[in-house]
Amino acid sequence: MLYVQVLVNGLVLGGLYSCIAVGFSLVWGVLNVINILHGSLIILGSYAAFFAYQYLHINPFLFVPVAALLLFCLGYAIQLVFINRVMGSAVLITLTLTFGLNLLLYNLMILAFKADFRKVTLSPPLGSLNLAGVIVPVDRVISMGFALALVGLLYALLRGSRIGRAIVAVRMDREAAQLMGVNVSRIYAITFGLGAAMAGAAGSLFSVMFPISPETANALLGKAFVICVLGGLGSVPGVMVGGLTLGIIESYSALFFGPEFSVTISFTLLILLLMFRPTGIMGRRGYQ
Amino acid sequence: MMRVLAFAAAVVLVLLPALADNYVLRVATTMLMYSALALGWNFIGGFAGYPSFATAAFFGLGAYASGVLQTMGVPMPAAWALGGAIVALFAAALGRAILHLRGHYFAIASLVVAEVLREITNSATDLTGGGMGLNLPVLSLDVTNQARLFYYAMFIAAAVALATTAFVAHNRLGFGLRCIQQNEDAAIMLGINTLRYKVVAFVLSAVFPGVCGGIYASWVNYIDPTDVYDVLLSVKPIVMVLLGGVGTVMGGVYGAILFLLMEELVWRNLLQFHAGLLGIIVVCLVLFLPNGLRGAGWAKPWWRRRTEEAAP
Amino acid sequence: MTAMLRLANVSRRFGGLIAVNNVSFELRAGEIVGLIGPNGAGKTTLVNLITGVHRAGAGAIWYGDERIDRLPPDRIARLGIARTFQVVQPFPLMTVLENVTGGALFAGGVPTIGAAKEKAMEHLTFTGLSHLAERPASSLTLANRKRLELAKSLATNPRLLLLDEVNAGLNAAEIDAALDLIRSIAARGITILLIEHVMKVVLTATSRVLVLHHGELIADDTPGNVTRDPRVIEAYLGPKFAARYGALAP
DSSP, X not given: OHXXXXXXXXXXXXXXXXXXXXXXXXXXXXXXXXXXXXXXXXXXXXXXXXXXXXXXXXXXXXXXXXXXXXXXXXXXXXXXXXXXXXXXXXXXXXXXHHHHHHHHHHHHHHHHHOSSOBOOOOSSOOOEEEETTEEEEHHHHHHHHHHHHHHHHHHHHHHHSHHHHHHHHHHHOHHHHHHTTOOHHHHHHHHHHXXXXXXXXXXXXXXXXXXXXXXXXXXXXXXXXXXXXXXXXXXXXXXXXXXXXXXXXXXXXXXXXXXXXXXXXXXXXXXXXXXXXXXXXXXXXXXX | OHHHHHHHHHHHHHHHHHXXXXXXXXXXXXXXXXHHHHHHHIIIIIISOOOOOOHHXXXXXXXXXXXXXXXXXXXXXXXXXXHHHHHHHHHHXXXXXXXXXXXXXXXXXXXXXXXXXXXHHHHOHHHHOGGGOEEOXXXXXXXXXXXXXXXXXXXXXXXXXXXXXXXXXXXHHHHHHHHHHHOXXXXXXXXXXXXXXXXXXXXXXXXXXXXXHHHHHHHHSEEOHHHHTOTHHHHHHHHHHHHHOTTSSSHHHHHHHHHHHHIIIIITTOGGGHHHHHHHHHHHHHHXXXXXXXXXXXXXXXXXXXXXXXXX | OOOSEEEEEEEEEETTXXXXXXXXXXXXXXXXXXXXXXXXXXXXXXXXXXXXXXXXXXXXXXXXXXXXXXXXXXXXXXXXXEEOOSSOOOOTTSBHHHHHHHHHHTTTOOOSHHHHHHHHHHHHHHTTOGGGTTSBGGGSOHHHHHHHHHHHHHHTOOSEEEEESXXXXXXXXXXXXXXXXXXXXXXXXXXXXXXXXXXXXXXXXOSEEEXXXXXXXXXXXXXXHHHHOHHHHHHHHOXXXXXXXXXXXX
């Protein structure tokens, strides 16, 4: 019974993790840029949700689209102003740039919000469900639902909309896409904006479940890495698989080794994956 | 002309402890440490072109290896040397494991190693003191002589790093690494055992930070995991080499001097936002000074291949 | 006398695609042998198998008395097998001289950089590039880049040289010049396997032609016989043409 509870915990967590990672995966897969800012963007979304709840009494779940929109604009601007200038450069350069941008954003957040933890405490609290002996907090279930819905929305966007097809085209062959009339730098900006939007939305959801502080940003970035490598880069279903897998792994390792080792275990898993199977569980597949 | 300047600089450096006060000596010691770190990174990141973020891992491991050895009674210089050897062995093994990865995958793997080492160090409380840190045995020397001792220790580390860089740059190893950086597949077809060359470069990029970590630990007498495995220790050397010229002999030194000057003059007073300002510097550097200070602005950045254009 | 290179039942598949299917042939010292076949026939894969870039799924490859199909590519290069790439692979920001020095210094077995540079200069003179020695490799015209590729391979001191479409993209005059170069290389005693689409080169320069089609070796004969071989014609032009041509052929 305990194992079932742990499994359910892992799945619920995994849903949120997929949402956390999908924006990171999109940017990495399409722009070939590792967005070190990703964790900070999530936390920024969390803070936005927190303050909206504190001062405007907007429910964080309802705030999700707002957070997504705000972060989309920020992401779009960042790509247009900074990252677009180094597209196509060596890994060292793009990585160092996003590192630098993150240092800036992260420290601005510490300056603005201080490092103490904040928590959104919903009132009235949502309580828990008891499903055949398995306890699931309602807020987590709703978060998971939202998270999966958002991931699904992105998937549909990439497959169905014009913008989505343009993004996929640019990923597959930038020059050919240009010849087809696609404005590549705008697509890059939109893609990064989408990634940031997903981060903001995830942050909003995250604020309900966990206490937030700028310091969590690095851990979230780390999880995004692991999920992308686990699930294989370049597909939304891959991120789902990776997210759920990580959620389950963390849940069980918390049971056996204690929660303080979750970061070590994820990172050791990451290194092992990189050493032996960098293409992850699902292998490489382009964004379809 | 350059030779005369270089000789003069060397003389000044050697005589500095007799000329300067402890504060200047401290800054100079930090400058020498930064030089060693930057020169170290240059082997793998500059010559071989592999974006390593593992410097913090090597520094931290060296600090703790040497520190723990000293708490067990090993004399300081031996501890430094042994610490360096341990780091070198670790780098050789790690290199074999991750140097077949390219680009982002290699960068991530190297970045994550420091995190894992930090967590392991944190948990091995009996050995390392865990999160509470490690206290190193205090030297029975007065303050001024201690300052001089650590100055000379870092000086030797930096000097050896520089000499090794110059040596490698002009011999087969350096040539081979350059070929690997330019086009690894073509390099293999020319008969270069690329894995072996990369591992050597990786070990070189580890041993200098490792020894510096050991010296640093003794210098400050107290280390903790967050301090010595700090990711900034991986990022700063990269910034320094970018400033001074990637893949050159003196690039690490120039970059370290410049970086330190900026750090001391500008940031010392902005304790709160120190890292944020570093972020701004990094962004400006990458966007506006792609060749570092040597080719400011005009030439195409070294990392733009001939036909590669930026996004339109 | 053992053949210089011997392939015995070599096969290689990529996923569902059989790129090279049960190929066997020999190359004898001093020969210039052509390797032709329609696009996608597996010619470059075959070269990759010989040079160790890919590992053969089945079969064995012998170089003299030594079995090489399990060796890493850098080792094979040091043993004396060199190849050029269809899409040239220079070291773009290094000078032409440095590019060739790389060949001499490593697989070519020259101990010091200085000596390797001298050797490299000789090869540059031989291939007609000595006046461009200090230019960055990326600034060269396509024809010269192909020559550079050739010079690099020569610098590795090969006994066997695999040339992968050296003439692609060259005009008629450039092809003639390349042909002369190939003949002078062979005159030095180097065995050459020439992968080509340009028929003129294949028919005039080679003493023997191998034909690959869908990964299979369908002909191994003199150039004259190969061009009249109905299976070769069918492979290139399709069965309808082959039937028509067969009816018209002498």
